Amino acid sequence: MNSIRALIIDDSSVMRKIVERSLRQAGIELTQVFEAGNGAEALAILQESQVDLILCDINMPVMDGLEFIKQLPGVANAKEVPVVMITTEGSESHVVQALSCGARGYIRKPFTPEQVREQIKPFLEGKP
């Protein structure tokens, strides 16, 4: 069993719950789950808390997912934390853009728990 602290960023509270549920269905033990409605809220959370994985939407008000990734290296607690994008924007150029901004993985909505697990598996290695 892998146990992690996750930060889920999405402007939809339903989608945040679905992502958390999918992580649990994928067999991942979540020791702590933080939620943010946009990138700015997420940066504020990361100033105070440490996480092992960030799952982030792209299209959000206030601060979108791409801007969030660009600002992440400025947060001492989080500069090495892997970010996986979860978004409806599934085109090749969106994937390339997200990865070039620093995302480590990309999940298209709709998704299955198996797809979530497949994308985050590389970041669980070494976790208890």
Next chain:
Amino acid sequence: MRSVSELLSTDSNREEWISSMELATREVFEMMLGCKLTRSEIAADGSFDITAMVGLAGQMCGVLIVRCNARSATLMVSKMLGLEPGEASPDVLDAIGEICNMVAGNFKNKIAGMGDGCLLSVPTVITGKDYSLHSLPGSASLEVTLLFESMPIAITLQLAAKHSEN
């Protein structure tokens, strides 16, 4: 630029786009709700009281609309979150907006050239039946009605009059 009527001038083109709308919707329900949808042979009758809309802009301009009734919406959110129907009601409108958003995104990614060339708005959800939707002259409308747990949901694509070539 070519007009929507030219773009959808043949039955095969219209059927291809309707099939893509249906497939996009089926995939969302199967992957996110664990439900299989069936095709309804009966057209939507206007009895829906929840309407979710996502705007499309860029190479394809218009709006994708998902309509359903409150009972089916409540059941959808309970299936999405794995809850009893009564527990899920605060999230119903958010959930229907997200379903519409995923259907719109999944649909545009199935149309060649639209994945990169078409942007989505945030979802808007309307409750109630007493409204009229007015489209600009020359716009085209495609619709498919599917059954979710024997209850109809209508997926409509309203395309604005002009549509850029790739």
